[in-house]
Amino acid sequence: MINEVNAAVFRKNLGEMINQVQYRHDSIVIKKDGKPVAALVDTQLFERIRRFKDRFEILSQRLAKAYSTIPEEDDLDEIDTIVSEIRHS
Structure with a gap:
């Protein structure tokens, strides 16, 4: 609670x-x-939060590195396309 x-x-x-x-x-x-x-x-929950935070940081860094060569404009266009597809399905 x-x-x-x-x-x-x-x-x-x-x-x-x-x-x-x-x-x-x-x-x-x-x-x-x-x-x-x-x-x-409690400490168990705190440790879980800390592990998730660490994993999130690692994944964020991997994603940033993987997409670092793609121009931001292309990223935004791709996001807009995906959002549009989801909204219309």
Whole structure:
């Protein structure tokens, strides 16, 4: 479950929040002035996020390298064509 709390409540109940994350595997979104500024997640989820981020970076670099010789205009035209085909199918 994902809970949302403001920063003052989070500070006041830090021990309880850590227990929720550790034992119930909840995630807590911490808000300041009504806006999300941080999240507390269990370490398993954090490690998964880190691995996905690393894999995403590697794939992004491979794609950038593979398409580095193609002019940007050609890329945009190809994207427009694919989007058009999908919308009309």
